[in-house]
Amino acid sequence: MRPLDALEETIRQRATGADAGKSYTAKLLAGGVDKIGPKVTEEAAEVVEAAAEPGDEGRAHFVYEVGDLLYHTLVLCRSRGVDLAEVEAELARRFGASGIAEKESRPKSN
Numbered sequence: 001m002r003p004l005d006a007l008e009e010t011i012r013q014r015a016t017g018a019d020a021g022k023s024y025t026a027k028l029l030a031g032g033v034d035k036i037g038p039k040v041t042e043e044a045a046e047v048v049e050a051a052a053e054p055g056d057e058g059r060a061h062f063v064y065e066v067g068d069l070l071y072h073t074l075v076l077c078r079s080r081g082v083d084l085a086e087v088e089a090e091l092a093r094r095f096g097a098s099g100i101a102e103k104e105s106r107p108k109s110n
């Protein structure tokens with residue numbers, strides 16, 4: 001299972017009865033979009049800040065912050081009842097619309 005899928009599954013489990021006192025995810029979900037929305041905004045700003053940091057340390061910090069943003073975005077999706085698969089289907093639809101998927105799957109002619 002991809003880490004993103006495993007994370008989505010954990011978030012799904014937290015949405016069904018986890019203790020908001022013990023689980024940060026359950027606490028966020030209990031607050032709904034009003035609570036999770038500002039966290040996504042905050043994490044997005046931290047991603048952009050980290051993107052400007054130089055060197056290996058800056059790069060590692062950027063990766064860390066992107067992880068935070070993906071986590072909070074998945075929690076927001078759960079709050080709206082949206083699965084990652086639905087977002088992936090939307091991205092796939094765009095590939096279809098732009099013809100990129102077709103071009104990539106086409107055998108290369110020399």
Ligand SMILES: N=c1c2ncn([C@@H]3O[C@H](COP(=O)(O)OP(=O)(O)OP(=O)(O)O)[C@@H](O)[C@H]3O)c2ncn1[C@@H]1O[C@H](COP(=O)(O)O)[C@@H](O)[C@H]1O
Pocket residue numbers: 007010014022023024025026039067068071
């Ligand atoms: N990936 C994450 C993850 N990324 C970030 N965070 C939490 O997000 C919070 C962000 O930090 P902040 O300082 O901005 O927030 P805070 O001040 O602690 O809290 P608030 O501002 O929201 O009140 C921290 O508490 C982090 O621990 C995460 N919490 C949980 N997960 C995943 O979710 C799983 C379930 O977690 P629980 O629901 O806590 O059991 C974990 O095993 C992880 O896989």
